[in-house]
Amino acid sequence: MNIMTFNTNEELNQIAAGIFASLIQTKPTAVLGLATGSTPIGIYQELIRLNEKGYVDFKDVTSYNLDEYCGLPADHPETYRSFMNVQLFNHINIDKAQTHVPNGNAADLQAESKSYDEQLAKASIDLQLLGLGHNGHIGFNEPDAELHAGTHVVNLKEETRQANARFFNSIDEVPTQAITMGVGSILKAKMVMLVVRGAEKADIVHRALTGPITTEVPASLLQTHPNVVVLLDKEAAKHFHA
């Protein structure tokens, strides 16, 4: 596992976007696994800049997002589809038909999960971007005695709803369920990039990457993946240099 620490968020964003750009330069039909949350926003801004400058071409790129809330109206600004459109897809030359986000409003969420897994199996993700939840979740795979391998519906933990309430008018508006790629799907990506920022995640990222591998810290399963790059800002990295 390659762990890199950055003094500034600008440097982190540039290196992360550069890794995506070099993948796309060598493989124009790359399949990207994308994430939401505040962590990737700066990386997406850098990718938009690189696309505008002509350094990276998304014309033949395909993307699959990790997860989506269940039950939010499709036009709600906090759906992960809206987030991706606003933060990235509307500003780059990707074919929107080649961007995939699970449908959290599907009438049959089991069928939607199965179909997403079938698409993922065919597409095979080259590079999966991940943020980290405060409780060690990746995607919306919450700590539990058991984890699901494939795409599935989860009940969100209260702490996750609290953490995400900052994007809504109140906690009551935060959905209680989501549909997420499973840890098994995430680990099938050829390469994984975990990005963690901020002192409040210093303990959990250290535990996930150096502590026991346990379903109670879903990100700890990344220790079993042969090709993970971890990008940390200096606050999140503080226990790695203690």
Ligand SMILES: N[C@@H]1[C@@H](O)[C@H](O)[C@@H](COP(=O)(O)O)O[C@@H]1O
């Ligand atoms: N489902 C998303 C995760 O994919 C994300 O990594 C996490 C952390 O978000 P943030 O980057 O805003 O801290 O939040 C959400 O729960």
